[in-house]
Amino acid sequence: xxxxxxxxxxxxxxxxxxxxxxxxxxxxxxxxxxxxxxxxxxxxxxxxxxxxxxxxxxxxxxxxxxxxxxxxxxxxxxxxxxxxxxxxxxxxxxxxxxxxxxxxxxxxxxxxxxxxxxxxxxxxxxxxxxxxxxxxxxxxxxxxxxxxxxxxxxxxxxxxxxxxxxxxxxxxxxxxxxxxxxxxxxxxxxxxxxxxxxxxxxxxxxxxxxxxxxxxxxxxxxxxxxxxxxxxxxxxxxxxxxxxxxxxxxxxxxxxxxxxxxxxxxxxxxxxx
Amino acid sequence: xxxxxxxxxxxxxxxxxxxxxxxxxxxxxxxxxxxxxxxxxxxxxxxxxxxxxxxxxxxxxxxxxxxxxxxxxxxxxxxxxxxxxxxxxxxxxxxxxxxxxxxxxxxxxxxxxxxxxxxxxxxxxxxxxxxxxxxxxxxxxxxxxxxxxxxxxxxxxxxxxxxxxxxxxxxxxxxxxxxxxxxxxxxxxxxxxxxxxxxxxxxxxxxxxxxxxxxxxxxxxxxxxxxxxxxxxxxxxxxxxxxxxxxxxxxxxxxxxxxxxxxxxxxxxxxxx
DNA sequence: GCAGTAGTAG
DNA sequence: CTACTACTGC
Numbered sequence: 044x045x046x047x048x049x050x051x052x053x054x055x056x057x058x059x060x061x062x063x064x065x066x067x068x069x070x071x072x073x074x075x076x077x078x079x080x081x082x083x084x085x086x087x088x089x090x091x092x093x094x095x096x097x098x099x100x101x102x103x104x105x106x107x108x109x110x111x112x113x114x115x116x117x118x119x120x121x122x123x124x125x126x127x128x129x130x131x132x133x134x135x136x137x138x139x140x141x142x143x144x145x146x147x148x149x150x151x152x153x154x155x156x157x158x159x160x161x162x163x164x165x166x167x168x169x170x171x172x173x174x175x176x177x178x179x180x181x182x183x184x185x186x187x188x189x190x191x192x193x194x195x196x197x198x199x200x201x202x203x204x205x206x207x208x209x210x211x212x213x214x215x216x217x218x219x220x221x222x223x224x225x226x227x228x229x230x231x232x233x234x235x236x237x238x239x240x241x242x243x244x245x246x247x248x249x250x251x252x253x254x255x256x257x258x259x260x261x262x263x264x265x266x267x268x269x270x271x272x273x274x275x276x277x278x279x280x281x282x283x284x285x286x287x288x289x290x291x292x293x294x295x296x297x298x299x300x301x302x303x304x305x306x307x308x309x310x311x312x313x314x315x316x
Numbered sequence: 317x318x319x320x321x322x323x324x325x326x327x328x329x330x331x332x333x334x335x336x337x338x339x340x341x342x343x344x345x346x347x348x349x350x351x352x353x354x355x356x357x358x359x360x361x362x363x364x365x366x367x368x369x370x371x372x373x374x375x376x377x378x379x380x381x382x383x384x385x386x387x388x389x390x391x392x393x394x395x396x397x398x399x400x401x402x403x404x405x406x407x408x409x410x411x412x413x414x415x416x417x418x419x420x421x422x423x424x425x426x427x428x429x430x431x432x433x434x435x436x437x438x439x440x441x442x443x444x445x446x447x448x449x450x451x452x453x454x455x456x457x458x459x460x461x462x463x464x465x466x467x468x469x470x471x472x473x474x475x476x477x478x479x480x481x482x483x484x485x486x487x488x489x490x491x492x493x494x495x496x497x498x499x500x501x502x503x504x505x506x507x508x509x510x511x512x513x514x515x516x517x518x519x520x521x522x523x524x525x526x527x528x529x530x531x532x533x534x535x536x537x538x539x540x541x542x543x544x545x546x547x548x549x550x551x552x553x554x555x556x557x558x559x560x561x562x563x564x565x566x567x568x569x570x571x572x573x574x575x576x577x578x579x580x581x582x583x584x585x586x587x588x589x
Numbered sequence: 590g591c592a593g594t595a596g597t598a599g
Numbered sequence: 600c601t602a603c604t605a606c607t608g609c
Contacts, residue, residue, distance in 0.1 A: 055592055162609095432599055
């Protein structure tokens with residue numbers, strides 16, 4: 044079957060429910076992973092999103108900040124909300140997409156929101172940066188520990204808050220000392236990736252020599268003209284899914300929608316057997 | 317000449333500039349008195365309101381709260397910002413409308429925002445209520461002291477935050493202990509009125525037996541059905557203008573406008589010679 | 590710049 | 600319910 048998966052840091056799902064609806068009606072993803080929902084589970088607009096065609100919804104939320112949710116047209120089980128580095132924050136939600144290929148090999152979807160890391164890239168004086176590095180290390184440990192890692196069919200999506208490649212930022216040189224593109228972050232993200240042999244699906248579809256962004260700050264008034272973006276949102280897949288990712292698109296037109304998120308959605312189409 | 321004067325507690329002029337424009341284009345007042353502009357003078361949208369046909373603008377503002385402004389199509393002079401009871405708040409602005417009848421008898425317009433008074437109608441335990449009573453007494457002293465009071469042509473408008481008559485509230489009985497309609501307030505407002513022989517222009521046009529409201533709380537979701545309003549906004553004139561107020565209207569349709577103020581405008585037409 | 594929080598004010 | 604003040608976070 045064809046599976047369309049989308050990820051979007053929505054920056055408050057309650058405030059942008061109308062934009063989620065607009066996006067879903069236009070693109071019809073089968074699975075939609077949201078980050079920064081900024082609400083508790085009981086405040087999540089579940090009914091409206093069910094009505095939009097997602098009967099299966101899992102929410103991992105907290106008050107005011109962070110929070111992730113996975114919406115699905117197809118059934119899933121074992122929604123796993125996990126506090127990966129023990130700070131009591133809602134940043135990781137995994138579901139087993141058993142409805143994607145009933146009776147066949149399992150497929151799981153891991154929705155992640157990595158800490159942004161604050162302003163100063165020094166863990167000694169900025170605990171938020173320390174937390175970000177710790178969280179990335181915890182991801183390495185958690186996913187590295189998955190059994191039979193080479194055979195598992197897994198998709199990891201979300202706002203990883205790191206732009207790993209020089210072409211993932213508008214200026215590699217200017218951003219080397221800016222949180223999201225510093226060597227301690229990019230090297231740790233590479234450790235996360237390598238520990239599980241993750242494939243960077245977006246870069247399978249867009250050459251690493253080409254600039255590719257998913258986030259533009261609200262502070263740039265003309266985001267498209269200045270184009271000071273970063274690729275903070277990612278779609279990864281395990282080697283068992285290599286070749287299954289048949290298409291990928293970054294929906295940057297949503298960045299012009301009224302009162303939108305500073306992140307744009309990323310869509311990946313998988314051909315699952 | 318015919319002079320159309322309007323008063324409106326706008327509850328943030330910056331947030332509702334579009335509504336002011338809509339009102340002005342529809343009703344074309346010559347003088348518009350705003351209360352609760354909620355900004356300092358340098359934040360006031362002067363250019364936009366000049367472009368709307370008010371070349372003469374006086375602002376008496378403070379940061380965040382209160383504040384009054386008088387906009388005029390016709391020239392005025394001597395804008396008098398006055399702290400009537402010495403608490404450093406922006407609540408009173410008078411202008412001399414010499415352009416209304418050039419070379420003739422003077423005409424002045426006094427724009428007032430009386431303190432709301434808090435929740436508990438007891439000056440001993442609620443200083444905001446004390447302030448309201450003090451402010452009303454200060455108005456009595458200030459206007460009572462105007463020279464040749466019987467001959468002066470003066471108009472006083474604004475949000476006086478008192479509903480003096482039983483028909484100025486939706487339930488006289490239920491509101492007798494609610495700030496805005498308690499005896500200490502209504503008796504003090506009557507002292508203000510009597511000390512200068514002010515005429516209650518609105519009640520010259522609508523019988524005191526008829527309910528008449530200018531404010532409906534945001535908390536009533538269906539304001540028109542429940543109609544739990546109060547007459548907090550007023551238009552007064554000195555006896556020298558008796559008979560000059562040829563028409564009066566309460567613009568309650570604006571209460572249905574999107575994101576509107578909880579107060580509606582009051583328009584009074586004067587035939588000035 | 591634009592979310593959320595809390596408190597104050599109306 | 601809807602303004603404002605601030606603060607925090609991204």
